[in-house]
Amino acid sequence: MKSFSLLSPILFLFILTLICFGPNKIVAMTLGNQTDYLALLQFKKSITSDPYSTLESWNSSIHFCKWRGITCSPMHQRVIELNLKGYELHGSLSPHVGNLTFLISLNLRNNSFFGEIPQELGQLLQLQQLSLTNNSFVGEIPTNLTFCSNLTSLYLDNNKLIGNLSSLTRFSCGSNNIQGNIPQEICHLKNLSLLFLGQNEFSGTIPSCFYNISSLTNLAMPMNRIHGSLPLNMFNTLPHLQELYIGANQFSGPIVNSIINATSITTLSLEDNHFVGQVPSLARLRGLQYLNLEDNNLGNNSTKDLEFLKSLTNSSKLYGISIANNNFGGILPNSIGNLSTELKLLFLGGNMISGQIPPEIGYLVSLILLAMEQNQLEGNIPTTFGNLQNMQVLALNENKLSGDIPSSIGNLSQLYKLDLHLNMFEGNIPPSIGNCQKLQSLDLSQNKLRGTIPLEIFNLVSLTNLLDLSHNSFSGSLPREVRMLKNIGLLNFSYNHLSGEIPISISECAILEYLDLQGNSFNGTIPPSLASLKGLQYLDLSINQLSGSIPGVIQNIVGLKHFNVSFNMLEGEVPTEGVFENSAQIEMIGNKKLCGGISQLHLPACPTKDRKHKKHHKFWLIAMIVSVLCFLLILSTSITSYWMRKRNQKRSFDSPTIDQLNKVSYQDLHRGTDGFSITNLIGSGSFGSVYKGNLMTEDNFVAIKVLNLQKKGAHKSFILECNALKNIRHRNLVKIITCCSSSDYKGQDFKALVFDYMKNGSLEQWLHSEISNLENQTSLDLTHRVNIITDVASALHYLHQDCEQLILHCDLKPSNVLLDDDMVAHVSDFGIARLVSVIDDTSHKKTSTIGIKGTVGYAPPEYGMGSEVSTCGDMYSFGILMLEMVTGRRPTNKVFEDGQNLHNFVANSFPDNLINILDPSLVSRDAEVEIQDGNRKNFIPNVEECLVSLFRIGLSCSMEQPKERMNIVDVTRELNIIRKTFLAGVRAHN
Structure with a gap:
């Protein structure tokens, strides 16, 4: 919907509800041109007064497509527009208009139509614009209009229409591009508990009556253009408010002191506005879980700016805090270590915080992300950071930190991103960093680090995003062990004191896109093997002591966009193809003996060689190749004959x-x-x-x-x-x-x-990344997990239902689910599968047992008691696999002892306490997104419903008694519905 005129109170609410909650489309029967002709005659028949003789041309003397006010489609000659605005027509609106099934626009504004709007308008499935403004229509707005799923503009104002939505409790109309002010008429919904107007183009201020809807528990209107300040008593008049999302707007003024009374609030998301001043005490917000104040103008770079953090120590359920990108100054209070032990996300970057990092932060042992970049912090990294063993992201870059990088950094075994660049660290890189076997991104650039690069760095095969050690004082050679980083995307060793030859083994970094070695003392020649880096886009070898020629094979790197070898000692002919075709993409000044190349380089011509000698040499080369090929052909024939005889014997x-x-x-x-x-x-x-x-x-x-x-x-x-x-x-x-x-x-x-x-390895590697060396791996989001679960179920459905012979897999588990380039799941490893033929409803095994009936934890309990394999057994394994995917826990986890198992672990918390059993990486993904860009966690449609359904199916499939387990037919049907509904909600949100 693009715009609204002034509408009656209930009318506006109906329009929003119509857009947001319309049912499925229906298909109307097309009766052809004759149907349109008859429908128009019935429309004319309902007109009792036509003062301007507008409909005089509506007769059989000319084709109806030429009648006044009618526009037809050129191809089908069907009516697509009926525009009779402003002709002062008087009469009722004929229900036969509903037969104009190709109609896109109906405009009858500024006339004198009376009576009710016919329900038959709901048959106009192609209708996009409907304007009945300034008439005398009465009665209720027809509910059948909800079938017009293509409707984008609806104008019904200045009529006598009514509607009744006063009992509405949940109202959501996000992502509709609605413009203009928020209508005050919404205030008539006195029972409203949830109001979501996010991701539109609302402007103006929030009507003051909004703050009197005392029943509101969830108020969300992020990503609009709403301005103004918050009323001083806002949180007094909304006593039940639990979640407030108003991020990405233009609110200004202070965060009002009445927030101290928001004792029920769990989520406060005010990011990306223009709020100013000090943050008031939040001491009474004991249930607060998420606080997002980032990207405002809060704080005055004063010593009092961060005092409110002390008041948050009462919020025992606090999960995530972001105050990034404000004007907060002063030092971090030591009391920060008294924040909730459940705190996982802490964003403090982009402020003016000074002083040293409090060692007490080491008490926040649940932290998985700590971002303190772009401040004025100084001193050492506290050794207590070694306690943060759940840490996944640590960003301390762009501060004034100094001293050695502590060896305790090696305790952070879950770390996948470490950014310390642009500080004043010195000394060696501690070898203990080799313990961070999940590290994907390591940036230590622009410090004062020295010594040789420890080999432990190159044993971090998990490094896939980047390794940046540039602008330091590292010495020695670049070791050949660099080849261990087979999946690295960026290598930057520029501006150090490295020497020796460029190791040929660097060409084994097959995924490499960016390689920068400039500003060192490398000597020798440019390895031709670099041409095997097919994905290389950026190569800088400038300011070194390289000699010899530029290998011609470099021009075969198709994607290379930047090649710099300036200020070396290179000589010989410059290639002319590939990256060398574009002078804007290559730099080679400071090499006085280079020649040739494209004319734009203005290099001298290369000296010509003796053509006769060249021709003679070419002849002998060809002769030698032919001789070798003949010899190989004879040898191949002999060997083949020998092996064929041996094979037949x-x-x-x-x-x-x-x-x-x-x-x-x-x-x-x-x-x-x-x-x-x-x-x-x-x-x-x-x-x-x-x-x-x-x-x-x-x-x-x-x-x-x-x-x-x-x-x-x-x-x-x-x-x-x-x-x-x-x-x-x-x-x-x-x-x-x-x-x-x-x-x-x-x-x-x-x-x-x-x-x-399968390039993306096994599902086990994605669920438990401690065993993985996959490239560019992150944790699986919920969309991926829903797709993978559905894929596995589809495979099992095929094995159990659609094969000529029933196949029992007998060993379904994450390591036997492989993922291709598109993350599509493929069930593998049929090494203990059973083929079963069904004859007269009796199962007959066609293969004998080999004594193994699956894997501990995934095999059903009846197999351990000698029962025969069955489809129920496969369903048990599938159920356990599902529960592992949504909890992130293996069924063999050491916590499952003394009769406890994965099924019971889930059942004890289902469905009321999903947060206690949900995979932490799923929680951290959603929470991090929420902290950063607003309201994703709570407003992706159907997330909670999706999770509940997945847990329910996993529990149903993993029941102890085989007869109580779901069958694969019901499972696949439900999963397909879950996937369709969930993905539709995600697409609508995005």
């Missing part, structure tokens, strides 16, 4: 049931994995190991599962997995590409399966 172990699979040789697998190198090992399981490889027959990487044939049951596992996967195809099942049943180079049996490679 060898009795195959394989069951005939796997003959349908194409085979691949041991040699191909050995070559594709660099001899099954440990660097290509991506996992191991009950019966073998999995390697990442590259086969000549496949365009992309593959996953190669090599069976450990020394393990009892491994041979049968191989047969089972082949048989289970050879004939099944589903988007959520891992695809088997080929298999290998052969001998290795020692003549011993060798068996392997080849699958599609």
Whole structure:
């Protein structure tokens, strides 16, 4: 809706409700041009007075598309606009107008229509504009208008219409682009408890009567253009207010002192406004959980600015605080250590806070994020920070901190971002930083650090975002161990005292996009192997002592946008393709012996070579290549014949049931994995190991599962997995590409399966990132989890319901759920699966047991008592997997002892205390978003409903008695509804 005229009180409320709560669309039957013609004649018949003879042309002498006030679509010749505004027509509005099913605009304003608005207008599904302003319509606004789901402009003012919404308790009309002032008529809703007008274009001030709706518990109008100050007695007249969201507006003035009386409030979100002055005492806000005051003009850079923090020590449930980007000055009080032990998020950055960091912050042991950047803090990092073992983000950058980086930083084993840049730290990087095995981003740039770069840095294989050590005084060489950072996106070692050659091994950082080595003393040549960095966009090697030529292969890096080798000792011809085609993207001044290149570089021409000698050399080179190729062809033929004869003599172990699979040789697998190198090992399981490889027959990487044939049951596992996967195809099942049943180079049996490679690893790696080395990994948000759960259920539905033979997976768990590039889930590892045929309603196993019935924690209790495998068993495993996904806890967690288990852990808190069992990373994601940009946590539609449903299904599937568990048909139906509803709510919110 783009704009409103002045409307009657109840009318305005109806319009908003119409837009926000309209039901599903319906489809009206199209009866063709004749229907439109007859509908218009009935419209004319209902007119009793036509003073300007407007409808005189409405007769059979001309086509109705040429009648006055009518506009038709060129293609279908159907009426799309009926515009008769201002003709002083008198009469009733014919219900036959509802048959103009192509109608987009109906404008009858400034006439004298009377009677009721016909319900048949609800049949106009294409209607976008409806204007009946300034008529004499009476009665109620037709509820059928809610079917007009495309309606964007509705004008009904200056009629005699009525409506009755006085019993409304919850009113939400967000994200509708509504302009103008907030209407005072909303104040008539005396029973209103929730009012959400966020993400519109409301302007003006809040009507004073709003503050008299004493029943309000939730008031949210963020992301508008509302201005003005808060009434002094605001929190006296709204005694039940629990959540207040008015962020991202233009409010000004102080935070009023009456806030001391907001004793019921749990969330106070005032961010991104123009509030000024001191923050009053919040001592009586004992139930406060979230406080967001960031991006205002609060504080006066005085010593009293932060006194209100002392009053927050009474708020025992406080979860997140942000006062970032204000004018707060003074020093942090030591009492900050007395804040709630549940405090997880503390944003203090972008102020003028001075003095030292209080050691008492180390008492806030639940903190997962501490941001104190861009202040005037000085002194050392307190050693008590070593107590913050749940810390995930620590930002102390752009202060005046000094001294050594304490070795206690290594205690922060959960840390994934550490930013200390632009301070005055000195000394060495403590080797204990190697304990931070989840670290994804490390920025220590622009300090006074020295010594060699510790090898422990390069053992942080979790580093995927950036490693920035620039503008320090590091010395020594850049060690070849840099290759361990295979998934790093940015490396910056510029402006240090590093020397030696640029290590060739840096080319193994396959994901690297930004490499800056300028301002050091590197010597030797530019490694041609840098060309293997296919994603490289920025390469700066300037101000070093490099010699030799620029490798021509650099021009093959397709995405390279910046290449700087200025002020070295390079010589020879400059390439002319790729990045070298654009002089704006390359810099190479200060290399006096370079030549050639594109004309814009103004380099001297390169000396010509003896063409005759070159031609002679080329002839002999070609002759030599041909000779080598002939030799290789003969050798290949001989070897192939030998192995074919040997293969025909060898009795195959394989069951005939796997003959349908194409085979691949041991040699191909050995070559594709660099001899099954440990660097290509991506996992191991009950019966073998999995390697990442590259086969000549496949365009992309593959996953190669090599069976450990020394393990009892491994041979049968191989047969089972082949048989289970050879004939099944589903988007959520891992695809088997080929298999290998052969001998290795020692003549011993060798068996392997080849699958599609899943770049994003297993679900277990995402849920429990302490075991992960995935690139760019963050915690899974709720959208991802809903999609993955639904994907797994879809795969299980296929195995149980849609296969020719019933397949029981028997080992469903997070490590057996793999995620592709798009985070689509694929169920894998059918090594102990069962194929079952159903004959006369009796199940018959077609494969024998190998003695293993799943994994501890995921296998149902009846399996431990000797019961046969069943679909109910798979459902139990699925239920446990679901509960693990929403709680973040493994079923084998050490807290589950003395008869306690994951199912009971959830059941004890469901549904009233979900916060106690919800995965902390889900809570921290939503809370952090809320602190930063307003109201996401509480106003993404259906979040709570979604979580309750997921917990309920997980509990229902993991019941102890098999007969009490949900079946996969009901589960997939419910999950598809949950996903559709939840994702629709997220899209509407965004």
